[in-house]
Amino acid sequence: MNFAVKAVLAISMLGLAACSNPDQYGSGATGPGGALGPGGAGMDGVSQGGINDPNSPAYFSQTIGDMVHFQVDQSTLTDTARGILSQQASWLVSHPSYTAIIEGHADEQGTREYNLALGARRASAVQEYLISQGVAGNRLRTVSYGKERPLAICSTEECYMKNRRAVTVISQSAVGS
Amino acid sequence: MMRFVLSLLAAVMLAPIAATAQDSEPLHIEITDGVIEPMPFAIAGFIPESSEAADMASQITQVISSDLTGTGLFREIPKSAYIQNVSSFDTPVKYSDWQAINAQALVVGSVGMQGGKVVVKFRLFDVFSGQQMGDGQQLAASPASWRRLAHKVSDVIYSRITGEGPYFDSRVVFVSESGPKDNRQKRLAVMDYDGANVTYLTDASTIVLAPRFSRDGTKVLFTTFETGFPRIKMLDVATASARLLPEVPGTMTFAPRFSPDGTKIVYSMEQNGNTDLWMMNISSGQTQRLTTSPAIETSPSFSPDGSRIVFESDRSGTQQLYIMPAGGGDATRISFGDGRYSTPVWSPRGDMIAFTKQNQGRFHIGVMRTDGSEERLLTSSFLDEGPTWSPNGRVIMFTRESPGAQGSASLYSVDISGRNLKKVSTPGAASDPAWSPLLP
Numbered sequence: 001m002n003f004a005v006k007a008v009l010a011i012s013m014l015g016l017a018a019c020s021n022p023d024q025y026g027s028g029a030t031g032p033g034g035a036l037g038p039g040g041a042g043m044d045g046v047s048q049g050g051i052n053d054p055n056s057p058a059y060f061s062q063t064i065g066d067m068v069h070f071q072v073d074q075s076t077l078t079d080t081a082r083g084i085l086s087q088q089a090s091w092l093v094s095h096p097s098y099t100a101i102i103e104g105h106a107d108e109q110g111t112r113e114y115n116l117a118l119g120a121r122r123a124s125a126v127q128e129y130l131i132s133q134g135v136a137g138n139r140l141r142t143v144s145y146g147k148e149r150p151l152a153i154c155s156t157e158e159c160y161m162k163n164r165r166a167v168t169v170i171s172q173s174a175v176g177s
Numbered sequence: 178m179m180r181f182v183l184s185l186l187a188a189v190m191l192a193p194i195a196a197t198a199q200d201s202e203p204l205h206i207e208i209t210d211g212v213i214e215p216m217p218f219a220i221a222g223f224i225p226e227s228s229e230a231a232d233m234a235s236q237i238t239q240v241i242s243s244d245l246t247g248t249g250l251f252r253e254i255p256k257s258a259y260i261q262n263v264s265s266f267d268t269p270v271k272y273s274d275w276q277a278i279n280a281q282a283l284v285v286g287s288v289g290m291q292g293g294k295v296v297v298k299f300r301l302f303d304v305f306s307g308q309q310m311g312d313g314q315q316l317a318a319s320p321a322s323w324r325r326l327a328h329k330v331s332d333v334i335y336s337r338i339t340g341e342g343p344y345f346d347s348r349v350v351f352v353s354e355s356g357p358k359d360n361r362q363k364r365l366a367v368m369d370y371d372g373a374n375v376t377y378l379t380d381a382s383t384i385v386l387a388p389r390f391s392r393d394g395t396k397v398l399f400t401t402f403e404t405g406f407p408r409i410k411m412l413d414v415a416t417a418s419a420r421l422l423p424e425v426p427g428t429m430t431f432a433p434r435f436s437p438d439g440t441k442i443v444y445s446m447e448q449n450g451n452t453d454l455w456m457m458n459i460s461s462g463q464t465q466r467l468t469t470s471p472a473i474e475t476s477p478s479f480s481p482d483g484s485r486i487v488f489e490s491d492r493s494g495t496q497q498l499y500i501m502p503a504g505g506g507d508a509t510r511i512s513f514g515d516g517r518y519s520t521p522v523w524s525p526r527g528d529m530i531a532f533t534k535q536n537q538g539r540f541h542i543g544v545m546r547t548d549g550s551e552e553r554l555l556t557s558s559f560l561d562e563g564p565t566w567s568p569n570g571r572v573i574m575f576t577r578e579s580p581g582a583q584g585s586a587s588l589y590s591v592d593i594s595g596r597n598l599k600k601v602s603t604p605g606a607a608s609d610p611a612w613s614p615l616l617p
Contacts, residue, residue, distance in 0.1 A: 075450070101405075108578070111519040111533050111562045112386060112609070113432040114489065114496060116400075116407060117445065117452035117473040120429060124450025143406050144429060144447070148384050153358040155559070155580035 057170055060091050068126060070164040073110070075121035077129055085126060088168050089133030102126045103167045104144040107160035112146060119144030126166040204282055204303035204310060206250050206339045215252035216338070218245065219280035221263035223297065226289030233295055233320070234288035237327045241284070243371065244331035244345045249597030254280050266298055275304040282338060286330070294319060297326050301334055310337050324373055325616065342569030345370060348613040349574065350388040350397050353377065354586055354606035365399060367414060370612070372602030378417045387563070387609045391435045394613040398433040398442060409433045409444055423462045432475045437483040443467070445475040454488055467505035476520045479503065480527060487521040487530055498532060500547065511549035520563050524570040531564035531573050542575050544593055555595045568615040574601060576608040
């Protein structure tokens with residue numbers, strides 16, 4: 001619960017900023033019918049540029065890694081997650097024309113509505129961390145898919161650990177910044 | 178909504194038959210927790226009154242038989258065993274012929290076509306006490322609604338014998354699923370309680386979740402990802418037209434349920450990672466916050482009188498069930514067993530809460546009294562979740578998902594005694610059932 005309290009405090013002011021420009025994300029930007037990104041439930045614009053080109057979205061999603069993982073029924077960031085998110089934050093800070101939607105996901109060991117809320121907690125934990133590392137709050141938005149879009153489809157911990165994730169899905173903003 | 182004309186011409190009286198007095202108790206099935214032997218019954222008819230009614234008569238007979246045997250409380254005696262040949266609706270019943278094959282209940286009916294309508298007449302007999310149970314009845318409907326006619330007849334028979342409320346003439350809204358586990362396509366669909374007459378209400382272009390009926394059965398609330406984010410939509414069942422309910426930008430809204438009077442909805446709203454319960458007046462869009470804890474509060478459900486709300490919260494550290502006044506305020510925890518409790522749903526009778534329970538890697542559907550006492554688990558599987566009550570509060574339908582890469586979801590139903598667990602027929606994989614009220 002500690003985290004949740006902090007998240008409310010930390011993000012309540014940023015919520016205003018995020019709200020001020022909701023159109024930036026466009027309606028239906030993450031339609032689940034869209035192309036699957038490396039870890040995302042759906043996003044576009046992650047194919048141009050190679051994984052060795054530090055300015056490419058592929059570098060962000062594959063070289064840095066667009067995904068962090070969580071313990072069972074938890075939304076606390078692990079040290080590994082923080083390491084990845086710090087790099088994500090640096091990249092976002094140095095590539096201000098990109099915005100990101102952070103997708104929170106859960107494994108199938110939970111009820112549907114609870115898992116939506118749990119995925120939201122995870123996405124929010126990532127958002128909060130990225131903001132703490134200098135990314136402007138109005139460039140980030142969160143969404144939860146709960147257990148609706150697993151990455152791995154077996155029903156053992158081997159798959160569950162891959163599905164308990166938050167994915168930072170970036171796209172080039174039409175607005176810039 | 179299907180157009181349905183139902184006329185209930187009471188008391189199609191049968192000339193009194195000299196009752197053969199017997200010492201037997203009046204016919205009755207008491208539904209208790211113990212194992213019961215299904216009551217043997219016979220359907221003599223439904224006899225077609227004309228050749229054009231012949232197909233209809235046989236289909237109606239089939240549906241009634243399937244309704245009754247589907248409860249697990251009745252067993253139909255095969256026609257080949259019948260001794261008396263009941264050739265018309267007014268043929269006097271020869272009780273001894275039915276006693277000889279141990280038919281405890283006997284249904285005699287007829288089906289005719291009158292003025293473009295299907296007309297069904299029936300009588301129910303208590304064979305061993307040698308008398309008719311209740312008045313004979315006549316029901317009429319358009320031919321397209323013949324299944325509803327059959328369900329109405331089954332409901333009368335079921336209610337007279339069990340003393341329970343009717344439930345066969347009802348519908349279920351659910352999520353029809355297709356495609357692989359990592360890219361499931363989901364569509365809203367509605368069907369009769371027994372899986373017949375499936376109609377799709379949305380296309381597969383976006384994820385839809387957890388539909389719920391209004392108490393009058395005309396509207397459905399559900400969660401859709403059509404904007405890219407979970408939002409609540411309200412759909413008119415008759416026209417399949419739907420509108421998104423207002424939201425606060427930057428939030429997610431989900432887990433909606435109607436108030437019993439249909440004027441408000443209670444739902445979850447997520448802001449900055451925290452999920453709380455809110456109430457919205459549907460016509461004005463005015464909202465009221467009901468919980469303020471930093472925990473996850475979701476899956477709210479009204480008591481039938483609208484005065485209280487049961488919901489789940491992990492404020493204690495794990496998901497548990499709580500009840501609070503409908504306007505918010507102090508919540509009382511009602512679940513105290515091992516494991517995690519979720520998706521509470523108040524029974525239409527008001528006396529019980531159905532829920533999902535996770536414990537030691539298994540999922541269960543269970544029921545408890547509203548004070549948390551008398552908890553009983555009705556099912557156990559890899560993944561059972563999301564109970565919904567039949568209109569009479571006797572049967573629970575829920576989602577059961579099988580494990581593994583090829584795993585898929587199905588609808589199951591179970592009597593609240595824990596008996597009669599069975600798969601509900603659906604065209605393909607299906608999840609998130611919500612039972613309608615009894616149709617008018």
